[in-house]
Amino acid sequence: AQTVTQSQPEMSVQEAETVTLSCTYDTSENNYYLFWYKQPPSRQMILVIRQEAYKQQNATENRFSVNFQKAAKSFSLKISDSQLGDTAMYFCAFMGGPNDMRFGAGTRLTVKP
Amino acid sequence: GAVVSQHPSRVICKSGTSVKIECRSLDFQATTMFWYRQFPKQSLMLMATSNEGSKATYEQGVEKDKFLINHASLTLSTLTVTSAHPEDSSFYICSARKLSGGVLTDTQYFGPGTRLTVL
Secondary structure: OOEEEOOOOEEEEEOOOOEEEOOEEEOOOOOOEEEEEEEOOOOOOEEEEEEEOOOOOOOEEOOEEEEEEOOOOEEEEEEOOOOHHHOEEEEEEEEOOOOOEEEOOOEEEEEEO | OOOEEEEOOEEEEOOOOOEEEEEEEOOOOOOEEEEEEEOOOOOEEEEEEEEOOOOOEEOOOOOOOOEEEEEEEOOEEEEEEOOOOHHHOEEEEEEEEEEEOOEEEEEEEEOOOEEEEEO
């Protein structure tokens, strides 16, 4: 069974600075997808970024980028120029089979003014 | 777009009653929808996978008779919590995979969630 581990329950960062959230996963599959979702206080899950395992190039979405290390089974999220609106829970997710998405425990990020 | 709605957003009911939660994909077809449960300050736990026109697939430990799922159309899945008890109080979230050009996309789009409180 696939497992997703987020070892940082809480993190904080000063506004405008950069922060990296860690995620590791365990799988025996070769083809899969990885995601970072953001859950603000409204509880609405918002897709931040996605990565296909077969792509070597790290995904980037504006201020958000990932460091995907397939051999190490690591998928960290870097947020540059942090904004107050980035304050939220961040969940790392793994999807192997077509209907099989597993979430990590989450990291609560607080951006301080 | 890919918008998923849920109704109601919150519901309070008495113990022993049944509650139905609707999940709709507003601007796309979703042959597959998912139901998650989230306890306070915890992650999302997959309860079941809902497939249009067929029976739902439940995760281990989830009671099929208690959490009834119906996916009668390409845009609607419902979760009915039968004979609800206080321990069923939780935040229920649905998601849907978008069908695009006959192919299921790999991204799940989430509804805003339903907060259920059972007194």
